[in-house]
Amino acid sequence: MKLKDKSSYILVFNAGSATLKWALYEEDGLVEAGRGTVERIGERGSFAEWRLFGKLSVKQLKFSDHKQAVGYIVKMLAWHKLLGSISLVGHRIVYGGQLFIAPVKLTKEVINRLEKLPSLAPLHNPVELAVAKAASKLLPKVKQIAEFDTAWFAHLPLESQTYALPRLLNKKYGLKKYGFHGLSHNYVTNEAARILGKKTEQVNLVTCHLGSGSSVAAVRAGKPIDTSMGFTPLAGLVMCTRAGDIDPGLLLYLAKQPGFSIKKLDQLLNHESGLKGMTGVADMREVLTMAGYEVLGFRVKKLVSASDRQQAKLALKVYLYNLQKYIGAYAAILGRVDAIVFTGGIGERNEVVRNLTMQGLPTLKNVSVLAIPTNEELAIARQIINN
DSSP states (O other): OOOOTTOOEEEEEEEOSSOEEEEEEETTTOOEEEEEEEESTTSTTOEEEEEETTEEEEEEOOOOSHHHHHHHHHHHHHHTTOGGGEEEEEEEESOOTTTOOSOEEOOHHHHHHHHTSOOSSTTTHHHHHHHHHHHHHHSTTSEEEEEETTGGGTTOOHHHHOOSSOHHHHHHHTOSOOOSOHHHHHHHHHHHHHHHTSOGGGOOEEEEEESSSEEEEEEETTEEEEESOOSSTTSSSOOSSOOOSOOHHHHHHHHTSTTOOHHHHHHHHHHSSHHHHHHSOOOHHHHHHHTTOOOTTOOOSSOOOHHHHHHHHHHHHHHHHHHHHHHHHHHHHHSSOSEEEEEHHHHHHOHHHHHHHHHTOGGGTTSEEEEOOOOHHHHHHHHHTTO
16 A cells, blocks of 8 residues: 555554554544554564555564664654654553543653553553653654553443442542553444444443453443453453452462562562463463364474373363453343454454353353454544544
8 A cells, every 4th residue: 555645644652561563544534554563672583563555574673672663663654754744643551540531642741740650550651651752752743642541441330440448548549440451442342333233332242352461341332331450450360471360368378478578479460370370381372282272373392291281271261261250240230242352362363262261151152252353553543633
């Protein structure tokens, strides 16, 4: 596809802990004009991949940090004489807290306020703000706007968002369910309504964003009424390296054991639990293969012992059981469910996980099941275009 010479474009950045996705949209109609990613930032083997003018390009380069990745993307767009046509830059920020529940222009003051928020998304917010500052410096005349993953869940019913802790404690520290993956849940809700031939405000859905981090949302009349993640992205489902819901008393018990500092518990809960904790591997494809399932295009490189196979089977059962519990509970609360929606790297691409999940939910056998690729970048562009 050839880019139109006189078009104005919206550039969107979506940063992860070691990645930086970007997309370019024509402002008129939000037609995607280009897309790319920088992978393995700060690691060995980092590279940039993008498609512009219908041509795919890949460059093996050392990217030490996200600031350098932004610089390369801007330079690449300058090569194609596109910088002067960029009218808006959008940024995904995972956690906006109670202060930021709608798109906001990124000024120095706003960035300072974001940097002072509690560190509830430590893998994302710092690098996302680094990207925002780098883009603001390199494109000083272009309006920069942030959109927040937590914003879609800002108006959950009080009975859903409130923790049964002392009221004054909740108020003092802002303790409530914030929810995460809001951009993704919002996008697939709109897409599901379109596929079902209904208006967004007419659909009841259970949306499942399954990736390295995973969450489920209950959607009534196109709006969320509950979600599995809570005050932080640790709550809810079993994930690739996160345990999901566990008894808080268990953590109190561990905190009293020798060597279990707050820092060690943080490392345990964020990086050493979930599928990785149960099997030693964090990749769902590898867990499925170890458990005896065939995953198209994927092979385990090492010999799988009988013990490893049994542990992988157990881990898969634990993962599925927790997912089924949330889907079943949300379906019961909704009453009428128009579709169960799967998205995210695991949800949209892994038919085995979808099939196994639904096999354990016989009461929902007549409900439509949709696999919809998420598009957080387009969701951001849609939100900010009228800001």
